[in-house]
Amino acid sequence: MNIPDGPKIPSWLQKLQYTLDPLRFLETAAERYGDIFNAPVTGNADTMLLVSHPAAIQQIFSSDTKQFAAPPNQLLRPLVGEYSLLVLEGDRHLQGRKLLLPPFHGDRMRAYGQSIIELADKAFAQLAPSQSFTARSLAQNISMDVILRVVFGLSEGERFYELKQRITTLMDLFKSPLIAGLLFFPNLQKDLGPRSPWGYVRHVQRQIDELLYTEIQARRQHHDPANSDILSLLLSAKDEARGGMTDAELKDELMTLLLAGHETTASAIAWTFYWVHKFPHVRERILQELATLGDAPDPTSIARLPYLTAVCQETLRICPIAVLTVPRAVKEPVELMGYSLQPGIRVFGCIYLTHHRKDLYPDSKQFRPERFLERQFSPYEFLPFGGGVRRCIGEALAWFEMKLVLATILQRYELELSDQKPERPVRGGVTLRPERGVKMVLRSRR
Template sequence: MNLPDGPKAPRWLQKIQYTADPLGFMDAAGQRYGDIFNAPVIGNTDTLLVSHPQALQQIFSNDTKQFTAPSNQLLQPLVGNHSMFVLEGDRHRRERKLVMPPFHGDRMRSYGQTIIDLTEKAVDRLVPNQVFIARNTVQDISMEVILQVVFGLAEGERFYQLKQRITAFMDVFQVPLLAGVLFFPALQKDFGSRSPWGYIRHLQRQVDELLYAEIRDRQTYHDPSRTDILSLLLSAQDEAGEKMTEVELHDELMTLLLAGHETTATAIAWALYWVHRVPGIRDTALKELETLGQEPDPASIVRLPYLTAVCYEALRIYPVAVLTVPRAVKEPVELMGYSLAAGVRLYGCIYLTHHREDIYPDSRQFKPERFLKRQFSPYEFLPFGGGVRRCIGEALALFEMKLVVATILRRCDLYLADPQPERPKRRGVTMAPERGVQMVMRSRHMDKAIC
């Protein structure tokens, strides 16, 4: 076996550097070591970070043959043992088949007007000429989308309790010390709610209590005519006619909360930042929206090419997840001239791939038009990962992102309150705007007309 070179610092120090500043760590290592390098920043085995599209194609197209997709040990404590993040092989394929249908086709499109209505309500709560944190606002929208679309909850005590407890649980990962505990399993000791891991577990148990209560109520009074995702999962059966267990339902709901709530809110916040940061983008987007008239239907909005390009470019320049789900070498394999033994782990480096100058010239600049000029392969543009572990909620996330951005642009005139550039900062296992994107609303357009 011959492994590529990589940073020479001790493993423990590399982990600290990566945890504190992942983008800085990857920029420095990528510049020095190139398309593939050895950086044991996650786990205790040899870990290769890969950013060359041909290598990524070899990895993703040989899932289950030369490479396996091991469980995500990083997120397992948060999502449970029956989450798609954790399952492998046949169990992973079974779970994915059961969860997939609600995220595609007519099922998903039926959620469009709900997303627009929730966004309009959020905009109506904004106060003119008062600074607000855009990420907080869109996180509230994304939370309500999750509660209505996934859980079928729009009001009532459990709706408000879930909203409050899930928000508190997710906000924990804004604190660097608490977020860092995910990367150091030895620190995951519950010494009561005043200890870092104990506090996380305390909040998690509060969410669990409500999730299980909702699952049991819905199992008892199951209405197969409902279209929310929980109802569809309750009806789903595998090839053997088996339904998902209570624990499986819980773990997949936790997965959807983590993967579909925080990440989508962050992506929308970045899109709003760049639309109002770079001259001309907002005006171009509004002109395109104007072609649809005053009451465009959701399907027409999500097909708009420039709006789509804006969302893609926001996902490219600062991807919410900087690494793909890991792969492990199944049997000895050649990759980019290196002989890798079984057990070596590889991560597709989304961030470095998205900043390859040979694919994205002037990669540090926000240029939506690059997505209008050419179509990028799934090994060049991969904000949702790739292969058998590609994000199952990709279609819904993009659908929601486009509708929320378009509705906010149509309903109000915003500008950035802080002239300083927004920087990415770790938020759990994702990267979010450090200051949350501070904005001010000049005016609201109550007639929904284009400003």
């Protein structure tokens, strides 16, 4: 077995550097070691291969379940629970995906379009002219409302506000480098009571769990199969092998959708506002494209607009929310990029480095949506939602929400950046977010 080279510093120091400044760590390592290198930045293994070459990523994704297995996401297990789709393996994972996929596609998802537009407009309508705000905070508010309506069918009431407050509290905790770092150092996840860092995380989680179980029990007692929210669909869903989902399974899947479904999308939306208002010609071209649809365009028609789509794609190319794909573990001896790998070795596709390859994206640090109009990139060259059997299940909803929120606000409000300093990606838990939140000001309503 021959293992790719990598940084020579101890693994604990690599983890620390990766936790504090992941992009600098990755760019420095790639500049020295190339398309594949060993960098054990998560977990306890001494070997962890990061790959950015599309051919290698294609080999990994195409060999899912054959030469490579997708192990459970140990990093997120403390947040999403034992029954989350993110931590299930093998047949149980495939069965879980089968149950969860229908709400995120076709007519079911299109039905959410008008709700997204209404919630985006409602959030911005509360701003006064000349009022300053951070796009990240406002986008988080919109995205949380969307996910609560889509997942639970909730738009008001005591439980809606309690869930919203608790989830926001939990995610805000991971703005702290100390709390975020605990995810990468499992041995430090000690519950020493609510006044300790991890103890307070667990305290908030227990409060959320209680709310979720209460909602599940209430909905079981008054279940209406005609409802289109995801909880209603999951309560009606049946697995060929064992029937419906238990309360614990439902709770973990709902927690996964709440955390992964709003936090990541909020950062993506904030980045679109940053780039579109940093370059006014981009904003004007989107408005011109929207004007071709008339006064009351259908949400699906908006989502199909080529330039709007390219803007959202370029946003997630230049600033992907997730840095790495879900890991794959080698199942049988395999050759990857000239290296002979033995079973057990873990391989990650590096989304960020792939999105900044000079051979794919010249001048990769420049925001240029036209790239996506000039050519079509393969799923191994552009992969903001990962790929293979572990591709993000909420990808379609995330794209839909990004496009509709951006289009709605550009059509109805005049905004500008209030801070002209370049915004840079920083760690927020296991994902990246804009460092200062994208500071903006509302100039007027159109």
